[in-house]
Amino acid sequence: MSPQVFRDFQRIYPVITRGKGVFLYDQAGREYLDAVGGIAVVNVGHGVPEIIAAMTEQAQRVAFVHGGAFANEPAMALAEELATWTPRGLRHVLLLAGGSEATETAMKLARQYHVERGRTSKYRIISRWTSYHGNTIGALSMSGRTAWRGEFVPYLQNFPKIHPPFCYRCPYGKTYPSCQIACADDLERVITLEGPDSIAAFIAEPVIGTSAAGVTPPPEYYPRIRAICDKYDVLFIADEVITGVGRTGKNFGIDHWGVIPDMITTAKALSSGYAPLAAVILHEKVYDAIARGSARTTQGFTYSGHPLSAAVGLAVLRYLKAHDLVANAARIGRRLLERLTSLQRFPIVGDVRGTGLILGVEFVADQATKRPFPPDAEVTRRIVEATLEEGVVVVPGMSGMIDGVCGDHIQISPPYIFSEANVEQLVAALEVAIQKVMREVEPSRA
Ligand SMILES: Cc1ncc(COP(=O)(O)O)c(C=O)c1O
The missing domain is CATH 3.90.1150.10 (Aspartate Aminotransferase, domain 1)
Structure with missing residues (x-):
């Protein structure tokens, strides 16, 4: 064995x-x-030969440089290209190696955003039951995946959860549209109950992925979520690790609702699996707040901005467009x-x-x-x-x-x-x- x-x-x-x-x-x-x-x-x-060729070519040039010391061409080119795929205002790209790294980084950047603006009490992230945002402790704290939280609950942050927009099994026993999307209004109820001063962000998969694959909220859902987040100075993070880069038939899943999130996390399809690759994409509102403040972030990993992975990502995005x-x-x-x-x-x-x-x-x-x-x-x-x-x-x-x-x-x-x-x-x-x-x-x- x-x-x-x-x-x-x-x-x-x-x-x-x-x-x-x-x-x-x-x-x-x-x-x-x-x-x-x-x-x-x-x-x-x-x-696919084009992706393999891009990998090989980059490996022959240089496979690794440390993002804390150097920039590299494929990472810069990938960020430029990705910024042409994103909703308006989201154009600052942090390249990482996996989905959990991306969601956990977004969680920490949400906290940093508020701290840079002097709102130091905001740190909690609201998410939904029947969701998955990753398996590291921060990401799992946000995830409403009971089976995987299991024995690790003592390690997890006490982050509030709301019900998912799951019409087939409406948690309120209601029917759309007479429900008036009570599941979205629940976000406001939980923010006010928990205290808006402690809430930094709300994170959701635009279309639910592995936890209830394909569950798609009604058209009014994300516009209502966006309005509630704005009212309470809560960032909206679209976790597009699954739905990003075209999987839903639009560039990003949230595009189906025409809503602009404050951050997007994306991974899987970004490299089509040819190399580990993920990204956090920041709205300029978030980027500018940090740029005007400390103008730095500690959100780095050894493989952040990996040249080989970035070359793959760039080749994949170009291939998707070309075909x-x-x-x-x-x-x-x-x-x-x-x-x-x-x-x-x-x-x-x-x-x-x-x-x-x-x-x-x-x-x-x-x-x-x-x-x-x-x-x-x-x-x-x-x-x-x-x-x-x-x-x-x-x-x-x-x-x-x-x-x-x-x-x-x-x-x-x-x-x-x-x-x-x-x-x-x-x-x-x-x-x-x-x-x-x-x-x-x-x-x-x-
Ligand atoms: C929506 C979502 N977010 C985050 C993750 C975590 O990604 P990874 O497994 O690359 O850490 C996943 C993985 O399936 C996911 O579906």
Whole structure:
């Protein structure tokens, strides 16, 4: 057995040796359709020669310089390019190595922003249940992912959480639009209850990622959130680690609402997975406050602004533009949502949701009442494994997504080059998997 420590100590993982386009190949030469882009990472596809060439060229020039001592050309060029993708006013880019680094850095920059302006009591970050912002202590403190908080809660900051904008399972038992988006107004209630003087920022994934993949709030939601944040001098951080760089069919997920956040965190799609890369993008309001104050930040890591990763990021952004792949994410995303919705003819398929190429399918024991399966029926695991047997990769969504205990769903987030034929292969595999699992869990549906 390999000395490598795996996430599940008991599972034997297939060993992937090669990837091309939307396909992965294991040691035995078996082909898998990658319907999740790794984990909402790969967008241009596997093995793209232009990206490999950019990596190789940069490695030949210089692979590493320390960001505390030097600037480097690919990092500067990537920041310039990324600033052409962002909503108005967001053009200052801090390059990092991963999503948790980005959200935790945004958390600390929110604090720094207030301190620089003399508002030193503001430090707490409000977020939502059914959310994921990363696995380091600050990021996990903001995350509403009960299964992963678990035994680490004693380490976590006591940050307030509001309910997610989850219409299929409205936490207030209401229905849109008569609900008048009570879930957004809850932010104001919590800010005033906790005391606006202690609240530095609100962080949210514009479209929910791994915790309830594809959940998309109504059109009024983020404009209302923005107004509440402005009223109480609370920064709005859009965590676009999943939704950024085109995955939702627009440059950034928040663009669907036309709202301008104060900071954006982004990662995965920024490098399409060819190298570890993330960014915090600052609105000039935040940048200027720091520039007029101490004009420095301690938010650096060894791999901040890594030249090789930056060269990859630049090549990926250029490739996405050259091949109009964000538009394809929107187009093929609509088709995929339509085809996945047809799975609702199976009685265990509850909600089907998504925007662009971040989609989710939720499984229920009873479609009419939305009653979930008991967790020990392990419906998500069964679906994921049965789909893999059909040669298609989908990933489990967060367990206990409904109430911390129950809730079965899968995430689908393919590369932006996904074709109609790929959609059909995925849907056919899911049909086989769903029918197999229905036979296996029949008693728990009774
Ligand atoms: C929305 C969101 N934020 C942050 C993270 C953390 O990113 P990483 O795993 O790169 O640290 C993730 C990871 O899935 C994510 O989905």
